[in-house]
Amino acid sequence: MDIVASLLDILVSAAFWTAVLRIATPYVLGTLGELICERAGVLNLGIEGIMTLGAMAGWMTVYQGGGLWAGVLAAAACGALLGLLHAALTVPLGLSQHVTGIGVTLLGTSLSYFVYRLVLPQASTPPTIVPFQPLPLPGALAQTPLTYVALAMVAAIAYVLYRTPVGLAVRMVGENPAAAEAQGLNVTALRIGAVMAGSALMALAGAFLTLSAFNAFFFNMVNGRGWICIALVVFASWRPGKALVGALLFAVFDALQLRLQQMTGGVLPYQVFLMMPYLLSILALVLVARRASYPRALMIPYRKGER
């Protein structure tokens, strides 16, 4: 009974939900970014590297004296550039999206560490910046601006995908590029554009870590969040609203396991709790994704006029 009561205590506390929203933010942004790429038919496994680069670029801009929002823009621009690389290799050249994506992740991650070390060769403890502060709002609403940006993005992307001509065009190239071309659309340009936009969002997810959640850049700080986003896209059946639900659900598991670790005080090894969100994600994926109807042209390169 004790444990149920304390669990309820946790679930009604504002601090818990504050943490949930904070934890969820990078997942929301990253999942939306991946979702846009995949809706256009391009799997972007570069996400982990793009997030790392976004985290580094955002932090470095601020550390070098730029404003926080300048850091956000710099991160997005770097993300879009890596996205352009991924798109250039996978769309016009039609290379394997898996292999290219893993290459982009390795490149983005190593490049970030390299540039960081180049600028700060001696730093033993990571230098810090003054990050975004929570807005003066009551309870769980006291979040940093980037969290609100992420929430606004959910609505904005849902609107663009389902209510505008360009959104329909992006969905069409992800479903049937030959049909899109027969309707006079430029498949290559649409796919490159979508991958760049999606990658910019992934980089924002990374920048949130260094500009809002923490105040420094560490090695391995993205720590697999990008891979979770890839799973969340499937969980969300490629829909922005469900992506938000998925990200929040994962964040709830994550925030809960932190508190459970403290509550049970050493009865179980803490790694068991660390594992919990991932296990539950796999379970949720198994239950939901079996029925998911994925974009039909996902991972299929399109070559014009091929016989």
Add this chain to the structure above:
Amino acid sequence: MALSATGEPEVVLRLVGITKRFGTLLANDSVSLTLHAGEVLALLGENGAGKTTLMNILFGHYVADEGTIEAFGRPLPPGSPRAALEAGIGMVHQHFTLADNLSVLDNVTVGTESLWRIRSDRRAARARLLELAQRFGLEVRPDAVVADLSVGERQRVEILKALYRDARILILDEPTAVLTPQESASLFDTLRRLTADGLAVVFISHKMNEVFAASDTVAVLRAGKLVATHATSDTDRTRLAELMVGRAVTPAAPQPLAAGEPVLELSHVTVASDHGRPLLDAVDLAVRRRQVIGIAGVSGNGQTALAELVSGLVHAEAGSVTLKGAPVERADPAAMIRLGVARIPEDRHSAGLVGAMTVWENLIAERYRAPAFSRLGILRRGAARTYARRVIADFDVRCPGPEARTQTLSGGNMQKLILGRTLAHKPDLILASQPTRGLDIGAVSYVHGRLLEARAAGAGVLLISEDLDEILALADSIAVIHRGRLTPLLPNGRASISQLGLLMAGHWDILPEILDAA
């Protein structure tokens, strides 16, 4: 036809000297064509004659190596579907270019608005779509998801897509290949309404009866060359067939034979699907020796499941399968082959042959463990090659030899190779799924002749085909498949073509009438 000021029909499209090569293959050889407003032009030719290539050049999917295109008096820039659309040319592809997961309205409107509009005007789009649908008798549901539509409905969406963009020239690539006879008739109705409205239509076909049912003019392509253009009323079938093939063709016709004992019996067989309606629903069927049983139906009604059941790839959930009098339970494909079932798969590329492997490897693929081809786990390559050379000679497979990779063979030669593998061991039951899909007339009559020879030699043939003409030409008895259910066997000739068409569309209420007529 719409007349210009001079009293001549207005020329809407002019192709001059179109030449296209794919590697060493000359797909179009200096083809010139003229199309007038209000005209239906049938582009007739065998598979590989270059019809689709020509139309793909016209629509900007390919760029011609030589030649020019003029639409409504203006030169058409090459290689741009967008330019073709803007010039008023619409194309309905043989394999529909629709996104299955999107709605009808989405499929029709995509790309028609400026991409950067802040909001799509769905209401106006819907109104316009419904107005066009009404005007040309093309009934559609704008909000239905394409995946849920029948083939006929999808084709209507494709035509509406073109009309929505104000197409004045409509190209239809093999439009009736997947339709029931009734759906074809309704398509031809639509074409008449379109030409009455001043549109010009080109339809690609290799079926003679369509040419006479729907066209004003017929242009015949053979091996990339335009060999003749005639007013349809000035020519006849025999003449057109000779132009198409380049020689006289005699269709294979079955001789009457007394059917023997049953080789395959299905009794109340049900095959489940992953979701909802079973793929086969309490099917009863018997195939006897010296008999061809034709299964007619529109694609996607359970033909694949029936073929997979008889091949041993799927198993019956209920009911019984009997081969040569002995019940068969959960037999795998190897067991079915041992029991004397030979199959011509529906898709020769994906399920028939391994393209990257050689002719001899493909020929022994079903029997490589037989002592003739392997000893102590080691392949007897010499024996296999000798065997391959014999099959190549017996079945007239045109290829450089047993070492040729099968992907370098033409469709007709691939099918001959499969036929050779199938028939070389005197099977008791031949499962022929779409045995002549995509083959030219010459190869079709060869395949048909071989199947009838096997029938005469005592095999039972289960012919599953979406081509009703093929079934009518070969089958002793016909059953129609619809939504996984099979009609009783009807002796060939008992039901008229239009009755079969109704059965294919699911109007089984006419069955008693057909059965009582006997």
